[in-house]
Amino acid sequence: MADTSYLSMEGAQVEATAAQTRMATGGMHLYQSGFVPSPTSTLTDFDANECDFDGYVAATFTAWNAPVIAGTGWMTYGPTQTFAYVDGATHVGNMVGGYYLVDKDGKLVGWSAASPAEPCQANGQAFIRTPTLVFRAGL
Numbered sequence: 001m002a003d004t005s006y007l008s009m010e011g012a013q014v015e016a017t018a019a020q021t022r023m024a025t026g027g028m029h030l031y032q033s034g035f036v037p038s039p040t041s042t043l044t045d046f047d048a049n050e051c052d053f054d055g056y057v058a059a060t061f062t063a064w065n066a067p068v069i070a071g072t073g074w075m076t077y078g079p080t081q082t083f084a085y086v087d088g089a090t091h092v093g094n095m096v097g098g099y100y101l102v103d104k105d106g107k108l109v110g111w112s113a114a115s116p117a118e119p120c121q122a123n124g125q126a127f128i129r130t131p132t133l134v135f136r137a138g139l
Contacts, residue, residue, distance in 0.1 A: 009073070012135040016067035016074035019133045025104040028059040028081055028131050033097035033117035043108040046100045053094040053120045055086030073136035084126040093121025101131055109133065 007015070031037070035049035050058075059081045067076045085093060096118045100111040110133060118127050 007073075007135065007137045009069075009137045012074040012137040013067060015135040016076045016133070019109075019135070020064045020067060020076040022103045022105075023064045023076070023078060023101065023109070023131075023133065024061060026061055026109070027102050028061070028078065028099050028129075029102070030056065030058075030083055030094075030096050030099050030120075030127060031111070033095040033114075035097055037098075037100070037111050037113070041108075041111075043102065043106075046108065046111070049097075051083075051094045051096060051120065052092055053085050054088035054090060054092050055084055056094075056120070057083075059083075070134050071136075072138050073134055075132050075134040077133070078131040080128065080130040082126050082128045083120065085120040085122060085124075087123050093119065096120055096127045099127075099129055099131065101133070 030051040031046055031049045032051055061078050064076050064078045067074045098113040101109045103109050119125050
């Protein structure tokens with residue numbers, strides 16, 4: 001295939017605005033280190049590797065923020081999430097490999113990898129992130 005297609009800045013804004021709506025009641029989950037996602041990973045793959053440390057509960061969004069320019073594209077982002085370890089009866093801890101996002105219909109949208117993985121294994125430890133979706137324009 002000789003043709004190459006590109007997203008314009010205007011198109012990136014359109015996509016980011018649509019994502020803001022799609023993600024408004026979606027969710028953010030954490031996955032354990034050791035799992036290495038790829039573009040062909042499925043929601044089932046992520047769910048099979050979801051964190052289960054004491055105190056962990058996946059986040060559900062009520063809204064995402066209006067798109068803003070992000071370098072050579074547009075992005076939308078959700079509220080910052082704090083996933084804190086709270087020691088319980090099972091004393092389960094995890095190394096967090098990153099997070100994955102599902103839209104309002106429960107479909108896998110994307111993921112982010114932590115580098116390096118972060119521990120949630122003792123009281124006081126937390127994984128804190130602001131979920132983002134970036135739509136790059138141009139080359």
